[in-house]
Amino acid sequence: MTIYLTSDLHLGHQNIIRFCDRPFDGVGHMNARLAELWNETVAEQDTVWVLGDVALGALDDSLAWINRLAGHKILVPGNHDRCWQGDRALHKGSPQTRAARRERARARYTAAGFAEIHDDPARFPVAGVAATVSHFPFWGDSHGEDRYVEYRPEDDGGWVLHGHVHDTWRQRGRQVNVGVDAWGGRPVAAERIAALVENGPGDLEPLPWAD
Known part of the structure; x- marks a missing residue:
């Protein structure tokens, strides 16, 4: 069994194609290619941690792709996921209504195919250290500003595995971006991330999209 991490698929999101210069001519093409790259990489017995921003657009149609993806899927919600703890819609009304x-x-999201949902940043063992996993990095953003500061993990001097920044970097210091825009559209194996951690802090540009 192999453990993978990924994030920011943005299934069903037309604007992400232009925003991140993804090599697709439309949402249908993008969704199908992301599923193809996932299933070429991940086997049914594998586990995939998805660090947020799974699907947008017509959400029921977009989430329907999740059941087509191989593996045991664990979601750490991001700011574009409707089940994210910071979603404004979840904070309206009485406590009972909000719950x-x-x-x-x-x-x-569980009906769509996620076996587990973890709201708070967790710890992930990689290269002998317990790295934080979160949708957000310690600092930095794809928009040139630090948004959602209150939801970011605290920089405790360790490593963070994250998404959110799309094609801004693959590694920045002790921050490793596992998003599809940094890894050629595929989930990345934990062993590859462990090699980066073992090499220490550094700066790496995103990989090109898989042909």
Whole structure:
């Protein structure tokens, strides 16, 4: 069994093609190619940690792709996921209303194919250290500013495995971006990330998209 990490698929999101210069002529092409690259990489017995921003657009149509993806899938929600703890819609109404809305949102993602959802940044063993996993890096953003500061993990001097920054970097210091825009559209094996951690802090540009 192999463990993989990925993030920021943005299934169903037309604007991400232009924003990140993805090599697709439309959402249908992008969704199908992302699924193809995933299933070429991941086997059914593997586990994939998805660090947020899974699907946008017509959400039911976009989330339908999740069940087509191989492996045991674990979601750490990002700011574009409807089940993200910071989603404004989950903070309206009475406590009972908010709790019910939150459970419905989570159920939508588990029904789509996620076996687990982890709201808070967790620890992930890699190269003998316990790295933080989160949708957000310690610092930095794809928009040139630090948004969502209150939801970012604390920089404790360790490593963070994250998404959110798209094609801004693959590695920046002790921050490793596992997003599809940094790894040629594919999930990245934990062993590859471990090699980066073993080499120490550095700066790496995104890999080109797979042909």
